[in-house]
Amino acid sequence: MTSSLFEITGHTRFLAIVADPIHHVKTPQxxxxxxxxxxxxxxxxxxxxxxxxxxxxxxxLRGMQNFFGCVVTVPHKTSAVALCDEVSDEARQIGAVNVVHRMPDGRLRGAMLDGIGFVDGLRGAGIDPAGRSVYLAGAGGAASAIAFALVQAGVARITVANRSVDRAVSLVGRLRQAHPAIDVSVGTSDPAGHDIVVNATSLGLRPGDALPFDATRLDAKQIVAEIIMDPAETALLAAARARGCRVHEGAPMLASQIRHMAAFMLDQPMPAVPARAGAPA
Incomplete structure (x- = not known):
C-alpha cells in the first residue's frame, strides 16, 4: 500500500490559504x-x-523565501488587492484577488480566478449560462468575479442584490463601464423572474446565518447555485430543493480552478493529472 504521507523538508515550497473563518476550506486538500x-x-x-x-x-509572507503563494478567500479578497504590488488587469477591474504569487524579490502579484471557476463549474454540470437571466446575491470579491465571468459567458441579464446597496450600485457601474451593452441592474431580496439564482455571499458558512435573499420567491423552474462548499448543502440549497429547484453546490467552482491556482502560485505549468489505471474516467 502506498503511504499518503509525504516528507516536508527545507526544500519544500510553502503555500497557504488565508481566510476567516478557516474551518470550511477545501483548497489545501x-x-x-x-x-x-x-x-x-x-x-x-x-x-x-x-x-x-x-x-x-x-x-x-514577503520575507519568507520558501513561501511561493497563497489562495485568498472570505473575507479578504477585496482587501488583498491593495496589499499586492501588482495585479492582473481582470483582478483590478473586479477589485479583488483570490490567488497571490510571491516573486523572488518578495513582491506579491495577485489574480482572480473565482469567476472562470464558477462558470466552468456550471458548464461541467450541464448548465450553460449563455442567454439566461441571472440573479446574483452579493457584491464583494467573489460576486464581482462571477458577475464579470457571466457577462463573458454571454448571459442576457444580471440583477445584483446586496445588503449594502452602495456596493451593488458600484458593481453594476463597473459592469456597465466595461460592458456598455449588458442589461444589468440593482435588485431587491426577490429572486423571482430569473433563470439562475446565485448566492455569492458568505451567508451560509455559519450555523444560524440568514438566507441571502427571500427563498419563498423561488420556483421550480429556477436553478439555484452556491459558492459555499462547507456545508455542501447550505440552508439556502435545502430551501431551494424543497421548492423543486435544481441546485448546484459550491464545490465545482473550486474544482474547476485548482490547477490554475497551483500554476499561478508556483509560477509553472500544471497539466491535468492523467487518470490512474483502473480508475473511472
Missing part, C-alpha cells in the same frame, strides 16, 4: 493532492487570519 500527483515538493497549509491582521500577515 485539493492542492496537496495535485502537487503530490505531479511529484512537486510543495505543501499548502491553512492560515486563520482576521481582517485586522491581514496587512501584517501578508507583509510577513
Amino acid at each position: 485539493r492542492i496537496n493532492e495535485l502537487v503530490r500527483a505531479h511529484g512537486i515538493d510543495a505543501v499548502m497549509v491553512p492560515l486563520h487570519v482576521s481582517e485586522a491582521d491581514l496587512p501584517r500577515v501578508m507583509n510577513a
Whole structure:
C-alpha cells in the first residue's frame, strides 16, 4: 500500500490559504493532492487570519523565501488587492484577488480566478449560462468575479442584490463601464423572474446565518447555485430543493480552478493529472 504521507523538508515550497473563518476550506486538500500527483515538493497549509491582521500577515509572507503563494478567500479578497504590488488587469477591474504569487524579490502579484471557476463549474454540470437571466446575491470579491465571468459567458441579464446597496450600485457601474451593452441592474431580496439564482455571499458558512435573499420567491423552474462548499448543502440549497429547484453546490467552482491556482502560485505549468489505471474516467 502506498503511504499518503509525504516528507516536508527545507526544500519544500510553502503555500497557504488565508481566510476567516478557516474551518470550511477545501483548497489545501485539493492542492496537496495535485502537487503530490505531479511529484512537486510543495505543501499548502491553512492560515486563520482576521481582517485586522491581514496587512501584517501578508507583509510577513514577503520575507519568507520558501513561501511561493497563497489562495485568498472570505473575507479578504477585496482587501488583498491593495496589499499586492501588482495585479492582473481582470483582478483590478473586479477589485479583488483570490490567488497571490510571491516573486523572488518578495513582491506579491495577485489574480482572480473565482469567476472562470464558477462558470466552468456550471458548464461541467450541464448548465450553460449563455442567454439566461441571472440573479446574483452579493457584491464583494467573489460576486464581482462571477458577475464579470457571466457577462463573458454571454448571459442576457444580471440583477445584483446586496445588503449594502452602495456596493451593488458600484458593481453594476463597473459592469456597465466595461460592458456598455449588458442589461444589468440593482435588485431587491426577490429572486423571482430569473433563470439562475446565485448566492455569492458568505451567508451560509455559519450555523444560524440568514438566507441571502427571500427563498419563498423561488420556483421550480429556477436553478439555484452556491459558492459555499462547507456545508455542501447550505440552508439556502435545502430551501431551494424543497421548492423543486435544481441546485448546484459550491464545490465545482473550486474544482474547476485548482490547477490554475497551483500554476499561478508556483509560477509553472500544471497539466491535468492523467487518470490512474483502473480508475473511472
